[in-house]
Amino acid sequence: TAIEVKIYQGERELVRDNKLLGNFNLVGIPPAPKGVPQIEITFDIDADGIVNVSAKDKATNKDQSMTIASSSGLNDKDIEKMVADAEQYAESDKARKSLIEEANKADSVCADTEKAMNEFKDQIDAAEKEKVSKLVGELRELALKGQAADATVTAELIKEKIDATQQASLGLFQKVYEKRNAENNASQQPEEPAKEEKKD
Template structure:
Protein backbone atom coordinates (compact mmCIF):
# COMPACT_ATOMS: atom_id res chain seq x y z
CA UNK A 1 0.00 0.00 0.00
CA UNK A 2 2.94 2.35 0.51
CA UNK A 3 5.45 3.43 -2.16
CA UNK A 4 5.77 -0.01 -3.81
CA UNK A 5 8.15 -1.27 -1.16
CA UNK A 6 10.10 1.96 -0.67
CA UNK A 7 9.78 3.52 2.79
CA UNK A 8 11.35 6.95 3.16
CA UNK A 9 11.81 8.48 6.60
CA UNK A 10 11.31 12.25 6.31
CA UNK A 11 12.10 13.08 9.95
CA UNK A 12 12.41 11.46 13.35
CA UNK A 13 11.76 12.77 16.84
CA UNK A 14 10.53 11.69 20.26
CA UNK A 15 11.15 11.55 23.98
CA UNK A 16 12.74 8.29 25.09
CA UNK A 17 12.40 9.33 28.74
CA UNK A 18 8.58 9.24 28.54
CA UNK A 19 6.46 6.10 28.20
CA UNK A 20 3.98 3.72 29.75
CA UNK A 21 6.15 3.14 32.81
CA UNK A 22 5.63 6.79 33.81
CA UNK A 23 1.88 6.19 33.97
CA UNK A 24 2.46 3.01 35.98
CA UNK A 25 4.52 4.90 38.56
CA UNK A 26 1.85 7.63 38.74
CA UNK A 27 -0.69 4.94 39.66
CA UNK A 28 1.74 3.44 42.18
CA UNK A 29 2.17 6.83 43.87
CA UNK A 30 -1.60 7.19 44.07
CA UNK A 31 -1.92 3.75 45.73
CA UNK A 32 0.98 4.42 48.14
CA UNK A 33 -0.51 7.71 49.32
CA UNK A 34 -3.99 6.23 49.69
CA UNK A 35 -2.68 3.22 51.67
CA UNK A 36 -0.57 5.45 53.93
CA UNK A 37 -3.50 7.76 54.68
CA UNK A 38 -5.57 4.75 55.75
CA UNK A 39 -2.98 2.71 57.65
CA UNK A 40 -0.12 5.14 58.32
CA UNK A 41 2.22 2.57 56.75
CA UNK A 42 4.64 3.73 54.06
CA UNK A 43 5.38 0.91 51.63
CA UNK A 44 8.15 2.74 49.74
CA UNK A 45 10.88 0.94 51.68
CA UNK A 46 9.38 -2.53 51.06
CA UNK A 47 10.83 -3.84 47.78
CA UNK A 48 8.43 -6.79 47.60
CA UNK A 49 5.40 -4.57 48.12
CA UNK A 50 6.67 -2.08 45.51
CA UNK A 51 7.06 -4.87 42.94
CA UNK A 52 3.48 -6.04 43.58
CA UNK A 53 2.20 -2.47 43.31
CA UNK A 54 4.02 -1.92 39.99
CA UNK A 55 2.56 -5.11 38.54
CA UNK A 56 -0.95 -4.26 39.74
CA UNK A 57 -0.72 -0.70 38.39
CA UNK A 58 0.27 -1.87 34.91
CA UNK A 59 -2.54 -4.45 34.89
CA UNK A 60 -5.10 -1.81 35.93
CA UNK A 61 -3.85 0.58 33.21
CA UNK A 62 -4.31 -2.08 30.54
CA UNK A 63 -7.79 -3.04 31.78
CA UNK A 64 -8.94 0.60 31.75
CA UNK A 65 -8.35 0.77 28.00
CA UNK A 66 -11.56 -1.25 27.67
CA UNK A 67 -13.33 -0.67 31.02
CA UNK A 68 -14.52 2.46 32.79
CA UNK A 69 -13.28 1.27 36.20
CA UNK A 70 -11.29 -1.57 37.75
CA UNK A 71 -10.49 -2.85 41.23
CA UNK A 72 -6.96 -3.23 42.57
CA UNK A 73 -6.71 -5.83 45.35
CA UNK A 74 -3.41 -6.72 47.03
CA UNK A 75 -3.98 -8.86 50.14
CA UNK A 76 -1.40 -9.09 52.90
CA UNK A 77 0.58 -6.18 51.47
CA UNK A 78 1.85 -5.18 54.91
CA UNK A 79 1.42 -5.85 58.62
CA UNK A 80 1.74 -4.09 61.95
CA UNK A 81 0.96 -4.76 65.61
CA UNK A 82 -2.73 -4.93 64.81
CA UNK A 83 -2.27 -7.58 62.13
CA UNK A 84 -1.97 -7.91 58.36
CA UNK A 85 -3.13 -5.19 56.00
CA UNK A 86 -4.78 -5.48 52.61
CA UNK A 87 -4.77 -2.88 49.84
CA UNK A 88 -8.02 -2.24 48.00
CA UNK A 89 -8.65 0.60 45.57
CA UNK A 90 -11.21 1.26 42.83
CA UNK A 91 -9.52 3.08 39.97
CA UNK A 92 -11.70 4.78 37.36
CA UNK A 93 -10.72 5.66 33.80
CA UNK A 94 -11.31 9.34 34.52
CA UNK A 95 -8.87 9.20 37.47
CA UNK A 96 -6.31 7.38 35.32
CA UNK A 97 -6.59 10.01 32.59
CA UNK A 98 -6.16 12.73 35.19
CA UNK A 99 -2.88 11.10 36.26
CA UNK A 100 -1.69 10.37 32.72
CA UNK A 101 -2.60 13.66 31.02
CA UNK A 102 0.57 15.61 32.08
CA UNK A 103 2.71 12.67 30.92
CA UNK A 104 0.95 12.32 27.58
CA UNK A 105 1.17 16.08 27.04
CA UNK A 106 4.99 15.76 26.84
CA UNK A 107 4.53 14.14 23.43
CA UNK A 108 2.97 17.27 21.90
CA UNK A 109 6.26 19.06 21.27
CA UNK A 110 8.01 16.08 19.60
CA UNK A 111 4.96 15.53 17.35
CA UNK A 112 4.89 19.14 16.20
CA UNK A 113 8.68 19.23 15.85
CA UNK A 114 8.85 16.13 13.65
CA UNK A 115 6.17 17.55 11.35
CA UNK A 116 8.11 20.80 11.10
CA UNK A 117 11.42 18.99 10.49
CA UNK A 118 9.79 17.04 7.67
CA UNK A 119 8.73 20.38 6.14
CA UNK A 120 5.08 19.37 6.30
CA UNK A 121 1.88 20.60 7.92
CA UNK A 122 -0.76 18.45 9.64
CA UNK A 123 -2.91 18.83 6.51
CA UNK A 124 -0.22 17.10 4.44
CA UNK A 125 -0.44 13.89 6.51
CA UNK A 126 -2.57 11.19 4.87
CA UNK A 127 -2.67 8.55 7.60
CA UNK A 128 -1.80 8.33 11.28
CA UNK A 129 -0.69 4.89 12.49
CA UNK A 130 -0.27 4.36 16.23
CA UNK A 131 2.08 1.63 17.46
CA UNK A 132 3.11 0.50 20.93
CA UNK A 133 1.02 -0.62 23.89
CA UNK A 134 0.39 2.87 25.29
CA UNK A 135 -1.51 3.86 22.13
CA UNK A 136 -4.29 1.49 23.19
CA UNK A 137 -5.20 4.00 25.89
CA UNK A 138 -8.18 6.12 24.73
CA UNK A 139 -6.56 9.26 26.15
CA UNK A 140 -3.45 8.79 23.99
CA UNK A 141 -5.44 8.14 20.83
CA UNK A 142 -7.63 11.18 21.46
CA UNK A 143 -4.58 13.34 22.21
CA UNK A 144 -2.82 12.40 18.95
CA UNK A 145 -5.96 12.91 16.89
CA UNK A 146 -6.53 16.36 18.42
CA UNK A 147 -2.88 17.37 17.96
CA UNK A 148 -2.69 16.35 14.29
CA UNK A 149 -6.34 17.01 13.48
CA UNK A 150 -6.89 13.64 11.81
CA UNK A 151 -8.31 10.28 13.03
CA UNK A 152 -5.82 7.47 13.60
CA UNK A 153 -6.01 4.20 11.68
CA UNK A 154 -8.04 1.56 13.49
CA UNK A 155 -7.06 -1.58 11.55
CA UNK A 156 -3.47 -1.86 12.84
CA UNK A 157 -2.64 -3.80 16.00
CA UNK A 158 -0.20 -1.52 17.88
CA UNK A 159 1.66 -4.44 19.45
CA UNK A 160 1.91 -6.62 16.32
CA UNK A 161 3.09 -3.65 14.25
CA UNK A 162 6.23 -3.28 16.38
CA UNK A 163 7.11 -6.99 16.19
CA UNK A 164 6.40 -7.33 12.47
CA UNK A 165 8.33 -4.16 11.63
CA UNK A 166 11.39 -5.30 13.59
CA UNK A 167 11.27 -8.72 11.91
CA UNK A 168 11.03 -7.24 8.41
CA UNK A 169 13.89 -4.79 9.00
CA UNK A 170 16.03 -7.61 10.40
CA UNK A 171 15.36 -9.67 7.27
CA UNK A 172 16.24 -6.68 5.07
CA UNK A 173 19.56 -6.17 6.87
CA UNK A 174 20.31 -9.90 6.63
CA UNK A 175 19.64 -9.84 2.89
CA UNK A 176 16.71 -12.26 3.09
CA UNK A 177 14.18 -9.65 1.92
CA UNK A 178 15.17 -7.65 -1.17
CA UNK A 179 11.93 -6.02 -2.34
CA UNK A 180 11.71 -3.54 0.55
CA UNK A 181 13.90 -0.44 0.83
CA UNK A 182 14.04 1.77 3.92
CA UNK A 183 15.47 5.26 3.34
CA UNK A 184 16.44 6.42 6.81
CA UNK A 185 17.57 9.87 7.97
CA UNK A 186 20.37 11.28 10.11
CA UNK A 187 18.91 11.84 13.61
CA UNK A 188 21.37 14.66 14.43
CA UNK A 189 23.40 17.20 12.47
CA UNK A 190 27.03 16.44 11.56
CA UNK A 191 29.81 18.98 11.20
CA UNK A 192 33.32 20.06 12.10
CA UNK A 193 34.82 22.35 14.72
CA UNK A 194 35.98 25.68 13.29
CA UNK A 195 37.74 28.77 14.66
CA UNK A 196 36.59 29.69 18.16
CA UNK A 197 35.10 26.26 18.90
CA UNK A 198 32.05 26.76 16.68
CA UNK A 199 30.36 23.61 15.31
CA UNK A 200 29.90 24.28 11.59
CA UNK A 201 27.24 21.97 10.18
CA UNK A 202 27.82 20.12 6.92
CA UNK A 203 24.94 17.63 7.01
CA UNK A 204 21.73 18.84 8.63
CA UNK A 205 19.51 16.79 10.92
CA UNK A 206 16.93 14.58 9.14
CA UNK A 207 18.90 14.39 5.88
CA UNK A 208 18.00 11.22 3.93
CA UNK A 209 20.82 8.67 3.75
CA UNK A 210 22.84 7.62 1.84
CA UNK A 211 24.16 11.15 1.29
CA UNK A 212 27.38 12.98 0.46
CA UNK A 213 28.12 16.66 1.07
CA UNK A 214 31.24 18.84 0.95
CA UNK A 215 32.30 22.26 2.18
CA UNK A 216 35.53 24.21 1.64
CA UNK A 217 37.40 25.70 4.61
CA UNK A 218 40.71 27.52 5.02
CA UNK A 219 43.44 28.10 7.58
CA UNK A 220 43.15 30.45 10.56
CA UNK A 221 46.84 31.40 10.89
CA UNK A 222 49.68 32.41 8.58
CA UNK A 223 52.00 29.66 7.30
CA UNK A 224 49.89 26.89 8.84
CA UNK A 225 51.21 23.52 7.58
CA UNK A 226 48.63 21.25 9.25
CA UNK A 227 44.96 21.33 10.21
CA UNK A 228 42.98 19.20 12.67
CA UNK A 229 39.55 17.98 11.56
CA UNK A 230 37.31 17.46 14.60
CA UNK A 231 34.12 15.60 13.65
CA UNK A 232 31.11 16.41 15.87
CA UNK A 233 27.46 15.38 16.02
CA UNK A 234 24.65 17.36 17.62
CA UNK A 235 22.43 20.43 17.48
CA UNK A 236 24.37 22.78 19.78
CA UNK A 237 26.24 25.67 18.10
CA UNK A 238 29.44 25.07 20.09
CA UNK A 239 31.52 21.97 19.35
CA UNK A 240 32.31 21.28 23.02
CA UNK A 241 28.60 20.81 23.78
CA UNK A 242 28.15 18.20 21.04
CA UNK A 243 29.27 14.58 20.75
CA UNK A 244 32.82 14.12 19.46
CA UNK A 245 32.88 11.31 16.88
CA UNK A 246 36.55 11.48 15.98
CA UNK A 247 39.53 13.64 15.10
CA UNK A 248 42.29 13.44 12.45
CA UNK A 249 45.05 15.64 11.02
CA UNK A 250 45.79 16.80 7.47
CA UNK A 251 49.52 17.57 7.33
CA UNK A 252 52.04 18.70 4.72
CA UNK A 253 50.27 21.90 3.67
CA UNK A 254 52.55 24.40 1.90
CA UNK A 255 53.12 27.55 4.02
CA UNK A 256 50.75 30.31 2.93
CA UNK A 257 48.96 33.34 4.40
CA UNK A 258 45.78 32.64 6.35
CA UNK A 259 42.69 32.21 4.22
CA UNK A 260 44.63 31.17 1.11
CA UNK A 261 44.68 27.32 1.36
CA UNK A 262 41.50 25.60 0.19
CA UNK A 263 40.64 22.50 2.25
CA UNK A 264 37.58 20.51 1.17
CA UNK A 265 35.89 18.51 3.93
CA UNK A 266 33.53 15.78 2.69
CA UNK A 267 30.96 13.75 4.63
CA UNK A 268 29.86 10.49 3.01
CA UNK A 269 27.20 8.41 4.81
CA UNK A 270 26.24 5.04 3.30
CA UNK A 271 22.93 3.17 3.63
CA UNK A 272 24.20 1.36 6.75
CA UNK A 273 24.88 4.66 8.53
CA UNK A 274 28.67 4.34 8.34
CA UNK A 275 30.23 7.81 8.14
CA UNK A 276 33.35 8.52 6.08
CA UNK A 277 34.90 11.96 6.62
CA UNK A 278 37.76 13.17 4.41
CA UNK A 279 39.79 16.38 4.17
CA UNK A 280 41.60 17.27 0.94
CA UNK A 281 43.95 20.15 0.20
CA UNK A 282 42.79 21.36 -3.22
CA UNK A 283 46.21 22.90 -3.88
CA UNK A 284 48.42 19.85 -3.39
CA UNK A 285 45.87 17.05 -3.58
CA UNK A 286 46.92 15.66 -0.18
CA UNK A 287 44.11 13.89 1.66
CA UNK A 288 43.32 12.37 5.06
CA UNK A 289 40.18 10.55 6.23
CA UNK A 290 38.42 8.80 9.09
CA UNK A 291 35.64 6.17 9.19
CA UNK A 292 33.02 6.21 11.95
CA UNK A 293 31.18 2.90 12.35
CA UNK A 294 27.95 2.05 14.12
CA UNK A 295 29.83 1.13 17.31
CA UNK A 296 30.76 4.77 17.89
CA UNK A 297 27.33 6.23 17.16
CA UNK A 298 24.88 7.46 19.77
CA UNK A 299 22.07 5.43 21.26
CA UNK A 300 18.50 6.53 20.70
CA UNK A 301 18.27 7.85 24.25
CA UNK A 302 21.43 9.93 23.84
CA UNK A 303 20.12 11.40 20.57
CA UNK A 304 16.88 12.48 22.23
CA UNK A 305 18.78 13.91 25.21
CA UNK A 306 21.02 15.98 22.94
CA UNK A 307 18.00 17.28 21.03
CA UNK A 308 16.31 18.32 24.27
CA UNK A 309 19.47 20.04 25.50
CA UNK A 310 19.75 21.95 22.24
CA UNK A 311 16.24 23.32 22.79
CA UNK A 312 16.76 23.92 26.51
CA UNK A 313 19.96 25.94 26.08
CA UNK A 314 19.05 27.55 22.74
CA UNK A 315 19.18 31.16 23.99
CA UNK A 316 22.37 30.64 26.00
CA UNK A 317 24.04 28.92 23.04
CA UNK A 318 22.97 31.72 20.70
CA UNK A 319 24.70 34.32 22.87
CA UNK A 320 27.88 32.23 23.14
CA UNK A 321 28.00 31.70 19.38
CA UNK A 322 27.44 35.41 18.71
CA UNK A 323 30.34 36.29 21.02
CA UNK A 324 32.69 33.80 19.34
CA UNK A 325 31.68 34.96 15.86
CA UNK A 326 32.20 38.58 16.93
CA UNK A 327 35.68 37.78 18.24
CA UNK A 328 36.49 35.91 15.02
CA UNK A 329 35.31 38.87 12.96
CA UNK A 330 37.33 41.30 15.09
CA UNK A 331 40.47 39.16 14.72
CA UNK A 332 39.91 39.00 10.96
CA UNK A 333 39.48 42.78 10.77
CA UNK A 334 42.73 43.31 12.70
CA UNK A 335 44.56 41.04 10.27
CA UNK A 336 42.98 42.84 7.29
CA UNK A 337 43.92 46.25 8.68
CA UNK A 338 47.56 45.28 9.23
CA UNK A 339 47.88 43.70 5.79
CA UNK A 340 46.13 46.60 4.08
CA UNK A 341 48.45 49.10 5.73
CA UNK A 342 51.46 47.22 4.34
CA UNK A 343 49.98 46.96 0.86
CA UNK A 344 49.16 50.68 0.69
CA UNK A 345 52.60 51.81 1.82
CA UNK A 346 53.34 55.07 0.02
CA UNK A 347 49.71 55.61 -0.97
CA UNK A 348 48.41 56.76 2.42
CA UNK A 349 49.80 59.41 4.73
CA UNK A 350 51.11 59.08 8.26
CA UNK A 351 47.86 60.42 9.67
CA UNK A 352 45.89 57.51 8.14
CA UNK A 353 48.47 55.02 9.42
CA UNK A 354 48.21 56.39 12.93
CA UNK A 355 44.40 56.13 12.85
CA UNK A 356 44.61 52.48 11.78
CA UNK A 357 47.19 51.65 14.45
CA UNK A 358 45.14 53.34 17.16
CA UNK A 359 41.94 51.52 16.18
CA UNK A 360 43.77 48.17 15.99
CA UNK A 361 45.40 48.59 19.41
CA UNK A 362 42.11 49.57 21.04
CA UNK A 363 40.37 46.52 19.58
CA UNK A 364 43.19 44.17 20.64
CA UNK A 365 43.03 45.50 24.17
CA UNK A 366 39.24 45.08 24.27
CA UNK A 367 39.50 41.47 23.03
CA UNK A 368 41.46 40.62 26.18
CA UNK A 369 38.35 41.35 28.24
CA UNK A 370 34.82 39.92 28.23
CA UNK A 371 32.72 43.00 27.50
CA UNK A 372 30.90 41.97 24.32
CA UNK A 373 29.30 45.37 23.73
CA UNK A 374 32.72 47.07 23.98
CA UNK A 375 34.23 44.56 21.54
CA UNK A 376 31.41 45.24 19.11
CA UNK A 377 31.89 49.00 19.45
CA UNK A 378 35.66 48.85 18.88
CA UNK A 379 35.20 46.45 16.00
CA UNK A 380 32.76 48.82 14.31
CA UNK A 381 35.20 51.67 14.90
CA UNK A 382 38.00 49.77 13.13
CA UNK A 383 35.68 48.90 10.26
CA UNK A 384 34.81 52.58 9.97
CA UNK A 385 38.50 53.56 9.76
CA UNK A 386 39.10 50.91 7.07
CA UNK A 387 36.07 52.05 5.09
CA UNK A 388 37.16 55.68 5.33
CA UNK A 389 40.65 54.78 4.14
CA UNK A 390 39.25 52.68 1.30
CA UNK A 391 37.03 55.54 0.17
CA UNK A 392 40.01 57.93 0.10
CA UNK A 393 42.07 55.48 -1.97
CA UNK A 394 39.30 55.13 -4.54
CA UNK A 395 38.75 58.89 -4.63
CA UNK A 396 42.45 59.44 -5.26
CA UNK A 397 42.36 56.87 -8.02
CA UNK A 398 39.34 58.51 -9.63
CA UNK A 399 41.01 61.93 -9.47
CA UNK A 400 44.13 60.52 -11.13
CA UNK A 401 42.04 58.96 -13.86
CA UNK A 402 40.20 62.26 -14.46
CA UNK A 403 43.50 64.18 -14.65
CA UNK A 404 44.87 61.68 -17.14
CA UNK A 405 41.72 61.98 -19.27
CA UNK A 406 41.94 65.78 -19.22
CA UNK A 407 45.61 65.68 -20.18
CA UNK A 408 44.82 63.31 -23.04
CA UNK A 409 42.04 65.58 -24.29
CA UNK A 410 44.29 68.65 -24.15
CA UNK A 411 46.99 66.86 -26.14
CA UNK A 412 44.43 65.85 -28.74
CA UNK A 413 43.16 69.44 -29.03
CA UNK A 414 46.69 70.85 -29.32
CA UNK A 415 47.56 68.39 -32.09
CA UNK A 416 44.64 69.56 -34.22
CA UNK A 417 45.88 73.21 -34.26
CA UNK A 418 49.47 72.46 -35.21
CA UNK A 419 48.77 73.05 -38.91
CA UNK A 420 48.18 76.82 -38.95
CA UNK A 421 45.93 77.02 -35.93
CA UNK A 422 42.19 77.14 -35.75
CA UNK A 423 40.39 79.41 -38.19
CA UNK A 424 38.23 82.08 -36.61
CA UNK A 425 34.55 81.82 -37.21
CA UNK A 426 33.02 84.66 -39.30
CA UNK A 427 30.64 85.58 -42.11
CA UNK A 428 30.76 83.89 -45.49
CA UNK A 429 31.46 86.50 -48.25
CA UNK A 430 31.70 86.35 -52.00
CA UNK A 431 35.03 87.21 -53.61
CA UNK A 432 36.30 87.67 -57.16
CA UNK A 433 39.10 85.42 -58.22
CA UNK A 434 41.12 84.73 -61.35
CA UNK A 435 42.94 81.70 -62.58
CA UNK A 436 46.46 82.24 -63.89
CA UNK A 437 48.13 79.49 -65.87
CA UNK A 438 51.79 78.76 -66.05
CA UNK A 439 52.29 81.17 -68.93
CA UNK A 440 50.71 84.01 -67.05
CA UNK A 441 47.54 83.92 -69.14
CA UNK A 442 44.14 84.23 -67.66
Protein backbone atom coordinates in the same frame (compact mmCIF):
# COMPACT_ATOMS: atom_id res chain seq x y z
CA THR B 1 51.76 22.00 6.88
CA ALA B 2 48.79 20.06 8.24
CA ILE B 3 45.14 20.72 9.06
CA GLU B 4 43.44 18.79 11.85
CA VAL B 5 39.92 17.58 11.11
CA LYS B 6 37.72 16.78 14.13
CA ILE B 7 34.36 15.01 13.91
CA TYR B 8 31.70 15.70 16.53
CA GLN B 9 28.19 14.47 17.21
CA GLY B 10 25.54 16.52 18.97
CA GLU B 11 22.81 19.16 18.81
CA ARG B 12 24.52 22.16 20.41
CA GLU B 13 25.61 25.30 18.50
CA LEU B 14 29.23 25.21 19.68
CA VAL B 15 31.66 22.37 19.04
CA ARG B 16 32.89 22.15 22.62
CA ASP B 17 29.40 21.23 23.85
CA ASN B 18 29.21 18.16 21.59
CA LYS B 19 30.90 14.73 21.68
CA LEU B 20 34.18 14.17 19.83
CA LEU B 21 33.99 11.00 17.74
CA GLY B 22 37.42 11.12 16.14
CA ASN B 23 40.05 13.21 14.41
CA PHE B 24 42.74 12.99 11.72
CA ASN B 25 45.31 15.23 10.02
CA LEU B 26 45.35 16.28 6.38
CA VAL B 27 49.08 16.69 5.75
CA GLY B 28 51.25 18.01 2.92
CA ILE B 29 49.35 21.25 2.38
CA PRO B 30 51.55 24.13 1.12
CA PRO B 31 51.86 27.08 3.54
CA ALA B 32 49.38 29.83 2.65
CA PRO B 33 47.85 32.95 4.22
CA LYS B 34 44.92 32.53 6.57
CA GLY B 35 41.69 31.74 4.75
CA VAL B 36 43.34 30.79 1.44
CA PRO B 37 43.37 26.94 1.59
CA GLN B 38 40.08 25.36 0.51
CA ILE B 39 39.37 22.02 2.16
CA GLU B 40 36.43 19.90 1.02
CA ILE B 41 34.96 17.70 3.77
CA THR B 42 32.69 14.79 2.81
CA PHE B 43 30.53 12.68 5.15
CA ASP B 44 29.12 9.34 4.03
CA ILE B 45 26.89 7.33 6.39
CA ASP B 46 25.87 3.80 5.46
CA ALA B 47 22.85 1.74 6.56
CA ASP B 48 24.78 0.28 9.51
CA GLY B 49 25.55 3.72 10.93
CA ILE B 50 29.22 3.63 9.93
CA VAL B 51 30.49 7.10 9.06
CA ASN B 52 33.21 7.65 6.46
CA VAL B 53 34.77 11.10 6.61
CA SER B 54 37.21 12.43 4.01
CA ALA B 55 39.04 15.73 3.64
CA LYS B 56 40.56 16.96 0.37
CA ASP B 57 42.70 20.02 -0.34
CA LYS B 58 41.35 21.50 -3.59
CA ALA B 59 44.69 23.05 -4.54
CA THR B 60 46.84 19.90 -4.31
CA ASN B 61 44.15 17.17 -4.42
CA LYS B 62 45.78 15.61 -1.34
CA ASP B 63 43.21 13.73 0.72
CA GLN B 64 42.84 11.80 3.94
CA SER B 65 39.95 9.87 5.43
CA MET B 66 38.79 7.92 8.47
CA THR B 67 35.97 5.56 9.37
CA ILE B 68 33.91 5.86 12.55
CA ALA B 69 32.10 2.73 13.72
CA SER B 70 28.48 3.08 14.80
CA SER B 71 29.36 1.81 18.29
CA SER B 72 31.54 4.88 18.90
CA GLY B 73 28.53 7.20 18.76
CA LEU B 74 25.80 7.95 21.28
CA ASN B 75 23.11 5.66 22.66
CA ASP B 76 19.43 6.65 22.73
CA LYS B 77 19.63 8.00 26.28
CA ASP B 78 22.63 10.19 25.41
CA ILE B 79 20.85 11.52 22.32
CA GLU B 80 17.72 12.37 24.31
CA LYS B 81 19.83 14.28 26.84
CA MET B 82 21.65 16.17 24.07
CA VAL B 83 18.36 17.19 22.45
CA ALA B 84 17.01 18.36 25.81
CA ASP B 85 20.21 20.32 26.52
CA ALA B 86 20.05 21.92 23.07
CA GLU B 87 16.52 23.15 23.80
CA GLN B 88 17.40 24.31 27.31
CA TYR B 89 20.48 26.27 26.26
CA ALA B 90 19.22 27.43 22.85
CA GLU B 91 19.23 31.16 23.66
CA SER B 92 22.58 31.22 25.45
CA ASP B 93 24.17 29.05 22.74
CA LYS B 94 22.87 31.42 20.07
CA ALA B 95 24.36 34.42 21.89
CA ARG B 96 27.72 32.66 22.32
CA LYS B 97 27.77 31.66 18.66
CA SER B 98 27.00 35.23 17.58
CA LEU B 99 29.78 36.53 19.84
CA ILE B 100 32.36 34.16 18.38
CA GLU B 101 31.27 34.91 14.79
CA GLU B 102 31.67 38.67 15.37
CA ALA B 103 35.04 38.04 17.05
CA ASN B 104 36.25 36.06 14.03
CA LYS B 105 35.01 38.80 11.70
CA ALA B 106 36.86 41.38 13.81
CA ASP B 107 40.05 39.34 13.53
CA SER B 108 39.74 39.37 9.72
CA VAL B 109 39.07 43.13 9.66
CA CYS B 110 42.23 43.71 11.73
CA ALA B 111 44.36 41.59 9.39
CA ASP B 112 42.96 43.20 6.23
CA THR B 113 43.37 46.74 7.59
CA GLU B 114 46.96 46.15 8.70
CA LYS B 115 47.81 44.60 5.32
CA ALA B 116 46.40 47.62 3.47
CA MET B 117 48.18 50.10 5.76
CA ASN B 118 51.46 48.31 5.17
CA GLU B 119 50.90 48.32 1.41
CA PHE B 120 50.29 52.09 1.33
CA LYS B 121 52.57 53.01 4.26
CA ASP B 122 54.43 55.66 2.25
CA GLN B 123 51.24 57.39 1.12
CA ILE B 124 49.05 57.60 4.21
CA ASP B 125 48.90 60.43 6.72
CA ALA B 126 50.86 59.63 9.90
CA ALA B 127 48.25 61.04 12.28
CA GLU B 128 45.41 59.21 10.52
CA LYS B 129 47.45 56.00 10.50
CA GLU B 130 48.02 56.26 14.26
CA LYS B 131 44.28 56.72 14.81
CA VAL B 132 43.40 53.66 12.73
CA SER B 133 46.19 51.58 14.32
CA LYS B 134 44.79 52.40 17.76
CA LEU B 135 41.32 51.25 16.69
CA VAL B 136 42.78 48.05 15.21
CA GLY B 137 44.55 47.33 18.50
CA GLU B 138 41.34 47.85 20.48
CA LEU B 139 39.38 45.70 18.03
CA ARG B 140 41.91 42.86 18.20
CA GLU B 141 41.74 42.91 22.01
CA LEU B 142 37.94 42.62 21.84
CA ALA B 143 38.24 39.83 19.26
CA LEU B 144 40.49 37.80 21.56
CA LYS B 145 38.07 38.25 24.45
CA GLY B 146 35.15 37.31 22.24
CA GLN B 147 36.86 34.15 21.00
CA ALA B 148 37.50 33.23 24.64
CA ALA B 149 33.79 33.88 25.43
CA ASP B 150 34.70 36.63 27.91
CA ALA B 151 31.51 37.65 29.75
CA THR B 152 32.48 41.35 29.61
CA VAL B 153 32.25 41.40 25.80
CA THR B 154 29.12 41.21 23.63
CA ALA B 155 28.63 40.66 19.91
CA GLU B 156 27.09 44.14 19.65
CA LEU B 157 30.14 45.74 21.29
CA ILE B 158 32.47 44.04 18.80
CA LYS B 159 30.20 45.00 15.89
CA GLU B 160 30.27 48.67 16.93
CA LYS B 161 34.09 48.60 17.10
CA ILE B 162 34.26 46.89 13.69
CA ASP B 163 32.10 49.66 12.20
CA ALA B 164 34.24 52.38 13.80
CA THR B 165 37.46 50.77 12.55
CA GLN B 166 36.13 50.31 9.02
CA GLN B 167 34.85 53.90 8.86
CA ALA B 168 38.21 55.26 10.00
CA SER B 169 40.18 53.09 7.57
CA LEU B 170 37.81 54.02 4.74
CA GLY B 171 38.55 57.69 5.38
CA LEU B 172 42.27 56.96 5.51
CA PHE B 173 42.38 55.13 2.18
CA GLN B 174 39.94 57.56 0.54
CA LYS B 175 42.56 60.27 1.03
CA VAL B 176 45.21 58.02 -0.54
CA TYR B 177 42.93 57.44 -3.54
CA GLU B 178 42.18 61.15 -3.94
CA LYS B 179 45.88 62.02 -3.72
CA ARG B 180 46.87 59.43 -6.34
CA ASN B 181 44.01 60.50 -8.59
CA ALA B 182 45.10 64.14 -8.39
CA GLU B 183 48.70 63.17 -9.19
CA ASN B 184 47.57 61.12 -12.20
CA ASN B 185 45.45 63.98 -13.52
CA ALA B 186 48.34 66.40 -13.11
CA SER B 187 50.72 64.13 -15.01
CA GLN B 188 48.23 63.79 -17.88
CA GLN B 189 47.75 67.53 -18.39
CA PRO B 190 48.99 68.47 -21.92
CA GLU B 191 51.77 71.02 -22.00
CA GLU B 192 50.92 74.34 -23.62
CA PRO B 193 52.89 75.04 -26.82
CA ALA B 194 55.60 77.66 -26.46
CA LYS B 195 54.59 81.06 -27.84
CA GLU B 196 56.79 82.56 -30.55
CA GLU B 197 58.14 86.00 -29.84
CA LYS B 198 57.30 88.67 -32.40
CA LYS B 199 60.28 90.38 -33.96
CA ASP B 200 60.13 94.05 -35.06
